[in-house]
Amino acid sequence: MIILGIETSCDETAAAVLQKTGKQIKILSNVVASSATLQAKYGGVIPEQAAREQLRSIIPVIQEALTSAFKSTSSSKISNFKFQISKIDAIAVTYGPGLIGSLLVGVETAKTLALTWNKPLIPVNHLLGHFYANWITSTHLPGAQAHLEGVPKFPCIGLLVSGGHTDLVLFEDYNKYKYLGGTRDDAAGECFDKCARLLGLPYPGGPQIAKLAQTGNPDKFILPIPMRESKDFDFSYSGLKTAVANLIKETGKLSQQEKADLASSIEQTIVTSLIDKVVLAIQHYNIDQIMVAGGVAANQRLKEELESRVKSQGKKIKLHIPPPELCTDNAAMIASAAFFLNPIKNPVILQANPNLSL
């Protein structure tokens, strides 16, 4: 089974081709184009600008994904294209949540391709898609791990940490999960982005804070760990952002070292608050499998500290985190999820849903 995945929920335009053989899911191609230079210039994503960029790049990105997945020997572009299309068994597309203009670009393109190529269309919830990056077992991509060992087993605690969502769920089976808790205000990624802005760092802030934090001391500035005392599975990050804003106001102009120290404290505080709730959940439900997904899962400190907290639990717990390039938005995770979902009966009626939740 070979699936072409399409993802355009935020500012990325992404297409990927994945193949499932038995339990193995392999990436044949994975293309992501983002308007990163525009984001850095304007300090974030401007929805209409993002959608315009996506309209321009969607077809070239899909063509590149197909061309790099299937090497063809013919010199004719048309027969190459026919050959590539003939290899695809289904098309998967993100239909929400996200920016409506951006989602429409992917959804309408996927519907058109499914109808003209006569292929089944599989709609994928972007949030669920993030988790399925953990089921990708191998990739030919340069620089990526040759084989990612062991996919998650059920029951499994899932933590989704992205720019717009922070959710904790208990997966009982594929696509069958119980919602345990989520953020009451800002998402973890959003907090990284807002704090980065306060420190004068460009968007997206998570990788910038992580980089600066490497030379900082997390104990120089003490920040409150959100929701530490609450015994539920909820998160909250708007108070942390306000604490950082107040601290900067009180301290005045920060030296480069102070900025690094503060970045380190912010990163440490977010990481600790996330891990606290994951540990609470595995203890409460007596679970030995954890999977993390979403852009913030690319954070190295989160990975290292989660590994060491999990080890200190005494029993053998398996931790699954995708490689960094599969944590941030991509179409490979959408195609991967589609292997476990059903096609829509009538592609024409598929509608983008910007407010979709888990």
Ligand code: KG4
């Ligand atoms: O999943 P994602 O790519 O897009 C959404 O669905 O939102 O997540 C983007 C978020 C941004 O807030 C970004 O700052 C954060 O993930 N992020 C990171 C890192 N890489 C991306 N946060 C912390 N450390 C990172 N290395």
Ligand code: ZN
């Ligand atoms: Zn995402």
